[in-house]
Amino acid sequence: MNWDANMRIAHLTDLHFQTPPTLREMFHPKRWIGSTNLYILGRHRKFSLSTQRGAITAASAQKPDLFLMTGDITAQALHAECSLAQKELQPLIANIPSFLIYGNHDIYTSNLPNKSLKQLLGQWLPPKNPYLFRHESIAVLYIETCRIDWLSRGWVDPQALNKAKQLLEQSDARFTILCIHYPVVNRRGQPYGPAQRAIRNGSIFEEWLKKAPIDMILHGHEHHGYQVNIQTGKGMIPNINPGSSGYARDEKMDRRAHFTMYTITEDKLQKVERFAETAEGFVPTTWGR
Numbered sequence: 001m002n003w004d005a006n007m008r009i010a011h012l013t014d015l016h017f018q019t020p021p022t023l024r025e026m027f028h029p030k031r032w033i034g035s036t037n038l039y040i041l042g043r044h045r046k047f048s049l050s051t052q053r054g055a056i057t058a059a060s061a062q063k064p065d066l067f068l069m070t071g072d073i074t075a076q077a078l079h080a081e082c083s084l085a086q087k088e089l090q091p092l093i094a095n096i097p098s099f100l101i102y103g104n105h106d107i108y109t110s111n112l113p114n115k116s117l118k119q120l121l122g123q124w125l126p127p128k129n130p131y132l133f134r135h136e137s138i139a140v141l142y143i144e145t146c147r148i149d150w151l152s153r154g155w156v157d158p159q160a161l162n163k164a165k166q167l168l169e170q171s172d173a174r175f176t177i178l179c180i181h182y183p184v185v186n187r188r189g190q191p192y193g194p195a196q197r198a199i200r201n202g203s204i205f206e207e208w209l210k211k212a213p214i215d216m217i218l219h220g221h222e223h224h225g226y227q228v229n230i231q232t233g234k235g236m237i238p239n240i241n242p243g244s245s246g247y248a249r250d251e252k253m254d255r256r257a258h259f260t261m262y263t264i265t266e267d268k269l270q271k272v273e274r275f276a277e278t279a280e281g282f283v284p285t286t287w288g289r
């Protein structure tokens with residue numbers, strides 16, 4: 001790669017591919033609750049296959065050099081959901097260097113890597129925590145923030161932070177992106193909350209970040225996107241959540257799916273573009289909801 005050229009990165013998050021569970025899959029108590037929420041209380045209508053497809057098609061049309069996805073690939077980590085995700089993501093993962101991380105919905109009933117996700121999307125997922133994915137002169141650091149929790153709280157392993165520090169010390173990347181699922185800060189740049197949705201030990205993560213040579217943080221989990229600045233060892237850097245890329249469009253609720261494109265030249269983030277779904281498809285937008 002000629003580093004005078006621009007590197008363009010597509011970022012999708014929280015696609016939440018969903019299928020109803022089989023009877024056998026329903027035996028797990030968390031899936032009883034999850035499936036009730038999704039299929040009896042109607043939460044499944046919040047996400048739409050045509051929107052998920054539209055986001056993937058529109059991101060592919062941008063001809064990115066790299067595709068990143070920051071978790072919640074599925075709704076309940078069911079085999080059929082993983083299979084659907086693998087099929088639908090083909091336009092991106094089959095053609096573009098890609099790196100996907102887990103969300104709390106992908107680590108649904110066990111802290112062990114989900115077997116179906118590993119089997120179907122394993123080549124694009126991190127093999128361990130932490131992990132430094134490399135593409136040309138760009139490094140993408142993954143640190144797991146998800147752990148089984150009835151309240152959907154996140155957690156970061158202090159040992160993973162120590163190992164991540166070592167990975168960064170050994171890296172000669174010119175631009176380093178941190179990909180996490182849970183947010184560290186909210187849309188006002190304050191610690192993310194409420195407590196039942198936040199990283200439980202988020203304060204140690206914030207302290208760690210203040211010394212880490214990270215140039216940009218990408219995350220998901222919160223389905224309404226935002227961009228704020230956050231302090232790292234590289235100064236105040238952008239912390240970006242495009243918002244869910246699978247959200248069914250609801251004009252009354254002012255709810256729509258988004259994805260983002262980043263242009264990086266050498267060691268600088270030159271441009272952030274955000275796209276939103278409208279009746280005409282995905283079009284450039286701003287940072288309102």
Ligand SMILES: [Fe+2]
Nearest residue numbers: 014072103221
């Ligand atoms: Fe999500």
Ligand SMILES: [Fe+2]
Nearest residue numbers: 072103104221
């Ligand atoms: Fe999530």
